[in-house]
Amino acid sequence: MRSALSTLEVVRPRSLDHALEALGRSVSGERLVPLAGGTDLFVYLNAGTPPGTRYLDLWGLRELRGIRVRDGGVRLGALTTFREIREHPVLGRRFPSLVAAAAEVGAWQIQNRATLAGNIANASPAGDSLPVLMAHDAKVDVRSARGAREVAFERLYRGYRELTVDADELITAVTLPFPPARSFPFFRKVGTRRAQSISKVVFSGLLALDRERRIAHVRLAYGSVAPVTLRARRAERALRGEPLAASVAARARAALAEDIAPIDDIRSSRDYRLAVAGNLLEQFLRAAAESRARR
Amino acid sequence: MARRARLPRASRTVLRPPASVGRSVPRLEGLDKVTGRALYVDDLRVPGVLHGRTVRSTIARGRIKRVRLDPAFDWSGVVVADHRDIPGENLVALIEDDQPLLAAEEIHHAEEPILLLAHEDPERVEAATRAVRIEYEPLEPVLTIEDSLARKAPLYRDDNVFKNILIERGDVERGLAGSDLVIEGEYRCGHQEQLYIENNGMIAERTPDGGLLVRGSLQCPYYVHKALVRAFALPPDKVRIVQTVTGGGFGGKEEYPSMIGGHAALLAWKSGRPVKIVYDRLEDIAATTKRHPAAIKLRTGVRRDGTLVANAIDIVMDGGAYVTLSPVVLSRGAIHAAGPYRCPNVSIRARAVATNTPPNGAFRGFGAPQTQFAVECHMDRIAAALGLDPLELRRRNAYRLGDVTPTGQVLRESVGALEALETAARRARWAERRARHERENRDNEARERPAGLGGAAAGRRRGETSRNGAGPRANGRRLRRGIGLALAYHGAGFTGSGEVKLGSIAALDLSHDGRPRILSASTEIGQGTTTMFAQLVAETLGVPADFVAVETPDTGLVPDSGPTVASRTCMVVGGLLEKCARAMRERLELFAERPIRDARDFQRIARRFLAERGPLRFERGYEKPPEIEWDDDRYRGDAYGVFSYGCCVVEVEVDLDTGETRVLRTIATADIGKAIHPILAAGQIEGGTVQGLGYGLLEEVRWKDGRVWNHQLTNYIIPTSMDASPIEVVIVELPYSRGPFGAKGVGELPMDAPAPAIVAAIAHATGARIDEIPVTPERLLEGLRDGARRDGSRSSPGSRRGGKRS
Amino acid sequence: MIEFVLNGRGRRVRVPPMKRLLDVLREDCSLPGTKEGCGEGECGACSVLLDGRTVCSCLVPVVQVRGARVVTVEGLDRGGRPSALQRAFIDLGAAQCGICTPGMLVTAAELLRHARGRVPSEEEVREALAGNLCRCTGYQKIVDAVRAAARGASRDGAAGTSGARAPGRSRAGTARAKRSRTARTKRSRRRG
Numbered sequence A: 001m002r003s004a005l006s007t008l009e010v011v012r013p014r015s016l017d018h019a020l021e022a023l024g025r026s027v028s029g030e031r032l033v034p035l036a037g038g039t040d041l042f043v044y045l046n047a048g049t050p051p052g053t054r055y056l057d058l059w060g061l062r063e064l065r066g067i068r069v070r071d072g073g074v075r076l077g078a079l080t081t082f083r084e085i086r087e088h089p090v091l092g093r094r095f096p097s098l099v100a101a102a103a104e105v106g107a108w109q110i111q112n113r114a115t116l117a118g119n120i121a122n123a124s125p126a127g128d129s130l131p132v133l134m135a136h137d138a139k140v141d142v143r144s145a146r147g148a149r150e151v152a153f154e155r156l157y158r159g160y161r162e163l164t165v166d167a168d169e170l171i172t173a174v175t176l177p178f179p180p181a182r183s184f185p186f187f188r189k190v191g192t193r194r195a196q197s198i199s200k201v202v203f204s205g206l207l208a209l210d211r212e213r214r215i216a217h218v219r220l221a222y223g224s225v226a227p228v229t230l231r232a233r234r235a236e237r238a239l240r241g242e243p244l245a246a247s248v249a250a251r252a253r254a255a256l257a258e259d260i261a262p263i264d265d266i267r268s269s270r271d272y273r274l275a276v277a278g279n280l281l282e283q284f285l286r287a288a289a290e291s292r293a294r295r
Numbered sequence B: 001m002a003r004r005a006r007l008p009r010a011s012r013t014v015l016r017p018p019a020s021v022g023r024s025v026p027r028l029e030g031l032d033k034v035t036g037r038a039l040y041v042d043d044l045r046v047p048g049v050l051h052g053r054t055v056r057s058t059i060a061r062g063r064i065k066r067v068r069l070d071p072a073f074d075w076s077g078v079v080v081a082d083h084r085d086i087p088g089e090n091l092v093a094l095i096e097d098d099q100p101l102l103a104a105e106e107i108h109h110a111e112e113p114i115l116l117l118a119h120e121d122p123e124r125v126e127a128a129t130r131a132v133r134i135e136y137e138p139l140e141p142v143l144t145i146e147d148s149l150a151r152k153a154p155l156y157r158d159d160n161v162f163k164n165i166l167i168e169r170g171d172v173e174r175g176l177a178g179s180d181l182v183i184e185g186e187y188r189c190g191h192q193e194q195l196y197i198e199n200n201g202m203i204a205e206r207t208p209d210g211g212l213l214v215r216g217s218l219q220c221p222y223y224v225h226k227a228l229v230r231a232f233a234l235p236p237d238k239v240r241i242v243q244t245v246t247g248g249g250f251g252g253k254e255e256y257p258s259m260i261g262g263h264a265a266l267l268a269w270k271s272g273r274p275v276k277i278v279y280d281r282l283e284d285i286a287a288t289t290k291r292h293p294a295a296i297k298l299r300t301g302v303r304r305d306g307t308l309v310a311n312a313i314d315i316v317m318d319g320g321a322y323v324t325l326s327p328v329v330l331s332r333g334a335i336h337a338a339g340p341y342r343c344p345n346v347s348i349r350a351r352a353v354a355t356n357t358p359p360n361g362a363f364r365g366f367g368a369p370q371t372q373f374a375v376e377c378h379m380d381r382i383a384a385a386l387g388l389d390p391l392e393l394r395r396r397n398a399y400r401l402g403d404v405t406p407t408g409q410v411l412r413e414s415v416g417a418l419e420a421l422e423t424a425a426r427r428a429r430w431a432e433r434r435a436r437h438e439r440e441n442r443d444n445e446a447r448e449r450p451a452g453l454g455g456a457a458a459g460r461r462r463g464e465t466s467r468n469g470a471g472p473r474a475n476g477r478r479l480r481r482g483i484g485l486a487l488a489y490h491g492a493g494f495t496g497s498g499e500v501k502l503g504s505i506a507a508l509d510l511s512h513d514g515r516p517r518i519l520s521a522s523t524e525i526g527q528g529t530t531t532m533f534a535q536l537v538a539e540t541l542g543v544p545a546d547f548v549a550v551e552t553p554d555t556g557l558v559p560d561s562g563p564t565v566a567s568r569t570c571m572v573v574g575g576l577l578e579k580c581a582r583a584m585r586e587r588l589e590l591f592a593e594r595p596i597r598d599a600r601d602f603q604r605i606a607r608r609f610l611a612e613r614g615p616l617r618f619e620r621g622y623e624k625p626p627e628i629e630w631d632d633d634r635y636r637g638d639a640y641g642v643f644s645y646g647c648c649v650v651e652v653e654v655d656l657d658t659g660e661t662r663v664l665r666t667i668a669t670a671d672i673g674k675a676i677h678p679i680l681a682a683g684q685i686e687g688g689t690v691q692g693l694g695y696g697l698l699e700e701v702r703w704k705d706g707r708v709w710n711h712q713l714t715n716y717i718i719p720t721s722m723d724a725s726p727i728e729v730v731i732v733e734l735p736y737s738r739g740p741f742g743a744k745g746v747g748e749l750p751m752d753a754p755a756p757a758i759v760a761a762i763a764h765a766t767g768a769r770i771d772e773i774p775v776t777p778e779r780l781l782e783g784l785r786d787g788a789r790r791d792g793s794r795s796s797p798g799s800r801r802g803g804k805r806s
Numbered sequence C: 001m002i003e004f005v006l007n008g009r010g011r012r013v014r015v016p017p018m019k020r021l022l023d024v025l026r027e028d029c030s031l032p033g034t035k036e037g038c039g040e041g042e043c044g045a046c047s048v049l050l051d052g053r054t055v056c057s058c059l060v061p062v063v064q065v066r067g068a069r070v071v072t073v074e075g076l077d078r079g080g081r082p083s084a085l086q087r088a089f090i091d092l093g094a095a096q097c098g099i100c101t102p103g104m105l106v107t108a109a110e111l112l113r114h115a116r117g118r119v120p121s122e123e124e125v126r127e128a129l130a131g132n133l134c135r136c137t138g139y140q141k142i143v144d145a146v147r148a149a150a151r152g153a154s155r156d157g158a159a160g161t162s163g164a165r166a167p168g169r170s171r172a173g174t175a176r177a178k179r180s181r182t183a184r185t186k187r188s189r190r191r192g
């Protein structure tokens, strides 16, 4: 059941300012829907569920492109594709879990078009980059004709598919601070198959030990286990200040059950997601322990 | 020991350079397919064409109260057709006349077609479908096998059973009573979607002579022909069906094209314009046929040494809302249900029941993958109960020459069961790999247990175990590896008297430029029919394959060589063509009074013949080999002329934390008599194997209120190149004296063994024996949690139950 | 009016801006080689190269290809003759029904260009092609064909020897079973 594509309008802005202005003006009338790589939007259009009739084509905006490495971290333009993330040498070294996530988004065809901001703004709880951004304390640059602001990634989602970004705002970039020294990053997607798949559970963790080998810094972020991507704060609390031990892992796992609220849906079941979320937490802690043992 | 493969003597004498049969000659249509020049139905440009759409029922059972066209919509230029517009009978003629072309009043399943619309602008007709309002009086639907058997509602006759089959040999109850051990098991498999990448599509137009021309993606032109003759009350010669290049079928384009072809034709009939209906993926998955789900129970008596004594098998398949092909699917499933094993006492009771789901239909294997999945899983359960190696158990029981099947068929020749089994085991290094996985799994388990979070011990053995990619302990994962195998057989051609009833005809004539031209209704749907036919004819005529012309399957031009199904194309139709070619050769050599030397010579002689004597055409019809006897009422006799045999070995890696299974390596052997074209044959085996892998591991149709819930490609999961493992194919050739150059069937066999082999490998890796496919991570994790690892222990006399997941 | 470079030639179309590139190619440019298998970005049958990268043309609005270079299956040959990749697909049996083939070839073309003469590993090829579903072949012959093309050995490695994996007659089966897959692959490379 396809949408009537011939009736859809597109605005092609010359510049970011022009885009923001058009977007701002549209809020009062028929809203402009931002269009980036189209890998989500065209699925809706082809399925006959168009999110609007007027589109703002961001693809040509150079201001929204590019990956810049700075002192404290990296800044990724909104239109950065997952393919660009995969191929970036600094990201590969400093943010291996982001690169791992990018490599598991769809397949080449999708990675060549799908953008980071599109993934964020589409706000699917199964979005694969989202747990990584959350685990790394990412910040999202948001702009409108009214001005610019920075939103902490964990405060970006208000509810299921609902952002704290306003209708006249665009995401322009994402900033990731370098993780603390000697930290251990982790990414694991459990999808419907080995490639071209949607997550049943997606997890990203980040952990650093202090000199006493206690957990000094920890982030546990999950997708597909609640209406929004979330941090498992209770489980984090159970880990913080503790050594990497089996009893600690068990306590964190118990706490995790309070953090998440998975459901049965077309791709998996509540029971499975609950079990796997816990197992992945343990997998992460084991991997961290192994990586320490190897050093 | 089984016999070694060898070329049939007879065929050697005809060999002369350039030999075709047995060589992988370039595929005739290959160039068109790699350059984008091959035109599929949706690629055809038809001036003035209208785009057709189907309005379908949203409920699974009930009555249509009212169909209303929204007056607010602009209906100008929209063609609307319903059941009253059908000039002939409102039905899709197949085995029984129970399925309407368009629902008139009663609704028997969701997505049942009710109304047809067409317009020249695809966007307009799309909008029009949304402006149709249908009011229903819904009734409680019957959606499962259990509810159908319990007669929750009367759907078909008085018992909801489309077809009952009973096959008996020996005395099962006595056999069971006399065995050392009786093992029970119950197995289930769900729907599987064919998922050809080209969706169903047809173009229909009225012809100037008052008839119909229908072109499209299909497997069986004469099925569509038969259906349209009745639906349009036309004489047979006024209906012409032409196959376009077809993007895969796998059975999914066996009977369904009669439906969509009928729809396109009806719109064309009413409007007088050509009409094209091409489904999108959502509609194709939601509305078209699937593999029959099945529930299968086995009760098997064995001696302590593993010898099978008795097998009681009960099969129920879900046929869906109409009879369609269910009786024959059930029949093939039942006949293969005991697996390729000798057993003196067998009873097979099989039923196909009605439900209010879209009719299930043909899919590669046709019932046999379901029943052989069950029997192969059961063989592994028996092996475990007896403490026997699964390979050894099969070795002891596999069919040998002279054995008798449950229908009483004596296997007189070409029995490659052991050969397929042993070749696969050797190639896989079965014993060595098995021992190694067991050792490594033990080591891993030991390492994981005390250390809690792993830590220092993790590095041990790393060098050894990480050779095939990620080590079994990569990045915190708890991985287990296992190996499993399954053996299967598959009858070639229609079951029992089917071929006699079909009475296929194929022909060979001379084209005006003096080349041999093949005339058959057998379709090229990717499996290589065209090339393989050309090879058979070329070989016999002593010319190269690309010298032979192959006519498009067009009911206006070619005789009815039967449907392109049931692994019958090469063996049956190919056999007819070989006979035609022999006759043609004889005739031309007689005419020339000397042997034909090569293609140029052939053409010279043929042209002279055409000039002096006129056209030359040979037709051959199917003749039943005298030794084959079949009794349809008692289900006894020679179910098939011959069987093909195949074995599949897989190695898997399971992540215990997620239940994800990765197939690491697959070996498939197949005794197909003779590989006419080795690359095409291997391609069939590889493709079928990966469909089997999907069947066992990934592919699940999820339902909601009788409608397919996951009718998107993103949610109905088939294997990608990363899910499929590397496959090694070994073709075993035990020739069949009545097949062309010794060939038997190849198409369906590879679908039978992979799923049970995967289940076995997972059980070997984890101890969890899952009795329902697909073994999704959800199912496996639940199985692991329930401690489903109970059957590794030694047997005890008496009955053992293999529960749902035990 | 939207202008872009199609298979090396300038092209202008007057179509609605959100029309899918797939439909523009098939309907407005008369290039039906690019297929639609799903319209969801899943099957890859609609793959084309957009500025050298494989994309699903069912997800790309034509407005976004303004000024870009588009290559379809019809543009993959070498001056009217099949490329080494196309040849390998024919010779090694990588196209069965052929409906996935145009998309496969397009993605494989990107892979080969990136590999720059290096022969990608089996795993690399499988990863690259994961967005192109094939229901017929089981992928093995496709992977083999892509690697054969990378080796530039497709012609000799193919029809004549019927590939590395051709049917082991059972007599030869035992001996062959001892050789690993990689060994066999190497063998055919040397021959090529």
Ligand SMILES: Cc1cc2nc3c(=O)[nH]c(=O)nc-3n(C[C@H](O)[C@H](O)[C@H](O)COP(=O)(O)OP(=O)(O)OC[C@H]3O[C@@H](n4cnc5c(N)ncnc54)[C@H](O)[C@@H]3O)c2cc1C
Residues within 6 Å of the ligand: A033, A034, A035, A036, A037, A038, A039, A040, A041, A042, A043, A058, A078, A104, A105, A106, A107, A110, A113, A114, A115, A116, A117, A118, A119, A120, A121, A122, A126, A127, A128, A129, A169, A170, A171, A172, A196, A197, A198, A199, C040, C041, C042
């Ligand atoms: C076959 C297939 C496989 C996929 N696999 C995965 C997968 O494995 N993992 C995964 O996470 N996703 C997957 N996706 C989803 C999709 O590719 C991603 O979500 C992608 O990142 C979306 O980016 P885009 O640029 O294509 O977004 P678009 O489709 O252009 O837009 C998506 C949404 O974001 C909004 N938007 C885009 N840019 C901005 C901006 N700068 N500011 C504000 N709003 C904006 C749009 O208005 C729209 O609502 C898959 C999609 C397909 C078709």
Ligand code: FES
Residues within 6 Å of the ligand: C035, C036, C037, C038, C039, C040, C041, C042, C043, C044, C045, C046, C047, C056, C057, C058, C059
């Ligand atoms: S049609 Fe574009 S990916 Fe399937």
Ligand code: FES
Residues within 6 Å of the ligand: B197, B247, B248, B526, C094, C095, C096, C097, C098, C099, C100, C101, C133, C134, C135, C136, C137
């Ligand atoms: S060859 Fe048929 S789908 Fe790939």
